[in-house]
Amino acid sequence: MSIQIQNITKRFNGFQALSNVDITVPSGELVALLGPSGSGKTTLLRIIAGLDFADQGSILFNGEEATHRSAKERQVGFVFQHYALFRHMNVFDNVAFGLQVKPRRARPSKAEIRDKVHELLQLVQLEQLARRYPAQLSGGQRQRVALARALAVEPQVLLLDEPFGALDAKVRQELRRWLRKLHDEIHVTSVFVTHDQEEALEVADRIVVMNEGRVEQTGTPEEVYDKPANPFVFNFLGNVNLFHGRVHEGAARIADIGIDLPRQGEADGTAVVAYVRPYDIEINRTRQGADEIEASVLHIQGAGSVARFKLERLDTREIIEAELTRERYRELGLRTGEKVFVKPRNVRVFTADYQI
């Protein structure tokens, strides 16, 4: 089932939580709402679920108006951030709840419910814990019970609020791979909220980057990562170096480097900021050309899949972070304190009027 979010606006006591949000979630996709806390992503998720209602705008399920349907009628699966398991029920009863509260004529028989619950517990690999209570489970197990409970009613849409937020790093990583695999198996349209860009990049088919109640960019993980629409998205998705400069004769001047502007007609002297990812910083011992910046090596972290450098620009004393492959690192054989020449590649320039 596809979800269309049209022009949704929501205020809480004078706080603008969402303003004119438009998103389309195609049927069967796994979409991440990514943004810092306070960006309105959870509010949006609750509005899709019918737990909150928008001041303006509409929600369409499969093209059908659903804005005023209650949460009960929407038939969505919702996994809460802190799981919200029924603490007085064991795992089996938690998962069975959605089936047991169905109106009598729609309710499956006891045997059917039992089979369904066991099937789901098998899916989330918790069959042997059916008689346990939520308090007796680990965080990862609770999360999977919450997921099984949400799936029991065979929802058309699965919504997950920070599904891995409360778990430790290792469990989180396993669980998100598992979620991706699960989604590939059952193909239910899913939306999950996260503030973790790595999580969104790894799991989602499509990412909606949100900030201050607005959508900053929508796209596949590759699109938002490789072609960020604005400085916010650039900054939010991964580490980035900032170079401040000014427009000079129609091009951006960063130190001694000239870079073409994304749009023409900027007046001379306009402040610009260039964004460069750490792995797009090239380091050389000797000057290769005119468009390089002189810097000295402050710190090297050589362990890991890449070597991380902390450099200090000799002209402005600003810090530059760089990542080199291990081969390049060994080839250069740099030590701290040495003078190097830095050449940024794949530079994205934004004029400074865009506030981040």
Added chain:
Amino acid sequence: MHLPGGPTRNTKKNPAELNLTEPAPVRWFLTAIALAFLALFLFVPLAAVFVQALEKGTEAYLAAIAEPDAFAAVRLTLIAAAVSVPLNLVFGVAASWAIAKFDFPGKSLLITLIDIPFSVSPVISGLIFVLLFGLQGWFGEWLSANSIKIVFAVPGIILATVFVTFPFVARELIPLMQSQGRDEEEAALVLGAGGLKSFLRVTLPNIKWGVLYGVILCNARAMGEFGAVSVVSGHIRGATNTIPLHVEILYNEYNFTAAFAVASLLALLALVTLAVKSLAEWKVRQQISAE
């Protein structure tokens, strides 16, 4: 799936921890003070009630309780409790449900209103009903014209009891329900349970021990209330006396054995209340620590 276990606990004692314990004499001394205080102000009076009640033997004790006026007082007390406890149970659960799970204008006003019987002296509470329903009161004329008696009659006693015991269940449940949050109700809602189903299957089971605790406190107060009931009762023997009022009358008549015999009923009730209350408290604590 591999799930890491919890951190291993270090069982070796930290020497710095040992310093937190006071030396033995200090501990004994402090414990002794606490026990002596409890003995003097709780156990001795409690024992005295039973000693005085049984002073003239079991027969006199039983006779004092079986006496018609005493019997009527017990009956009236039970009636007052039987009406006020269920009423306040329903009200308390409804009010705390509304306060803890929903947002509505006037919510803090409602919380303040629930507290009024706690902050007003019981005698004043009684007087309010006399002012409202007494012969000279606002509705007095209308009531007497329609020959309805409230003050100096059973309805007045029930009203006063309901008023005084009004906050007990709600006060017990509001913090409990607030700490439990709305997540589970929201989960039930998304899973297709309506308001009533969600209340019966999710909210109520989560608060049952808190409800019991509130009911026990409410009941104890309903049976033991003196001030408010005293004002509206009129002390008509065999008709509008509750147990506490009857005890006072007997005592004022220097009929100590009978007074203490009837009082021992309330003392017994207190002991039962205490036992059930500690059970309920223990269960509530278990529930909270299970989160």
